[in-house]
Amino acid sequence: MGRENLETVVLQAHMDMVCEKRPDSLHDFSKDPIQLRFWKKDGISMVSAVDTTLGADNGIGVAYALVAACATSRPALEILLTSDEEEGLTGAQNLSDDFVSGKYLLNLDSEEEGILIAGCAGGVSLSFKKSFDPCFMENSASSPFSYYSVRIFGLLGGHSGTDIDKPRANANVLLGNLLRSILEKINKTNDINKTDINATISTFPTKGSELELRLVNINGGSVHNAIPREAACTFMTDLPLDFLNEMIQEFQSVLEKTIRSSEPNLKFSFDKMERNEINKAANEKANILESNPVQIPVFNSKNTARIISLISSIPHGVFEMSDKIPGLVLTSGNLAVMRSEFFEPEKSKENTKDKKLEFKITYSLRSGNEFKLKEKSKEFIDIGENHDFHVSVFGSYKPWEPDFDSGWISLCKKVYKHHFLKEIQVSAIHAGLECGVLGRKYPSLQMVSLGPDISNAHTPDETMNLDSAKRVWVYIQTILENFDVKKQD
Incomplete structure (x- = not known):
């Protein structure tokens, strides 16, 4: 309410996952649901899967985007959920040049809390x-x-x-x-x-x-x-x-x-x-x-x-x-x-x-x-x-070249420091994110990537820190609540 004049924010994640399982597992990815296992490590709540990859990469990003769409205190959103990211980012590559209209994008596919990703590797x-x-x-x-x-x-x-x-x-x-x-x-x-x-x-x-x-x-x-x-x-x-x-x-x-x-x-x-x-x-x-x-x-x-x-x-x-x-x-x-x-x-x-x-x-x-x-x-x-x-x-x-001085990153840093009372690290990642494709397809986009702590992705030991996932959701929600284009330029 009262935020109709703000620029549109794009929340972006991918729907596919890497399907890996242990050699003795009878799991059939084409029809069987992922069996979740909830446990604690040093008092921290964790979730993993039974003998397979979990799919937190990037199911948690999809979940964040869908919950954000239900919030009331936010700017206009575009929810961009792509397919075939794990096969070579082909879902993002096949988007039409006019598919996205927003100018600020939150990629929700990172795997380490407390770090804003501003660049990634290209690949072949x-x-x-x-x-x-x-x-x-x-x-x-x-x-x-x-x-x-x-x-x-x-x-x-x-x-x-x-x-x-x-x-x-x-x-x-x-x-x-x-x-x-x-x-x-x-x-x-x-x-x-x-x-x-x-x-x-x-x-x-x-x-x-x-x-x-x-x-x-x-x-x-x-x-x-x-x-x-x-x-x-x-x-x-x-x-x-x-x-x-x-x-x-x-x-x-x-x-x-x-x-x-x-x-x-x-x-x-x-x-x-x-x-x-x-x-x-x-x-x-x-x-x-x-x-x-x-x-x-x-x-x-x-x-x-x-x-x-x-x-x-x-x-x-x-x-x-x-x-x-x-x-x-x-x-x-x-x-x-x-x-x-x-x-x-x-x-x-x-x-x-x-x-x-x-x-x-x-x-x-x-x-x-x-x-x-x-x-x-x-x-x-x-x-x-x-x-x-x-x-x-x-x-x-192609790689996503870092722009550490963008107004979008500046706002995300300020929100984190104000809410969590400490600085957030800004870095790049040696993995392929769809930002590399989207940045070339939509040159005016300002982008940043974030996510919760996920370990051992692409293996049956994939684990997500649930406490971290909750904190990252609060961070995303706070960014959207404090979003104002005038503060970014």
């Missing part, structure tokens, strides 16, 4: 993909090869932007390191066999033969914006079991020494597979190959080496820190998802030459500097092309 996703002719191996007792399964799981994971500088391991990277060490051992042993006339037959299945490593399948990670918590593969090799066991034990010992303290729930499994397990472990589409003994489609040794080399050549983690904002990551990358698939391009069961094995990596790259984002993308494209992989770029969005 890259896809490395290649199809191979499969090598068909008989699943018979006479085969010199044995099959093994490896699984790395139980890692903390986390948001690939805000958690990338924390000591959290990437399951895809760990699995790639293990496979590379096995391949290096095989290559070294083969070199010895070629040059050392005293190499014994116990070292090799056949005197003068070359040991091999062939991937059956490999899968790790689930979404582009989460640090992978789990990765697994099945491979076949004629490397003697004692050699293999020695390398596995050495690998586990290194993990215990280097990451156990930061990854307390790390689990590792290594199993030799029985013959009747092998067909099941291969891609299910292998069942179309009706033969006795069953033939398993695998990557040949040359292509296996190419895949392992690609995984090992792609860096993960923090590349550069900001020289303007202490403690802020400027540029980083996440080796997010890797998948192998056996498929039939023409759905032919008779003509095996049409069947292919495909390997694909999805990589997420972020930077608060648009030029560095482009330059780093070129580096990764070169890596892929040097391995003869097709590299495509998608889901690109």
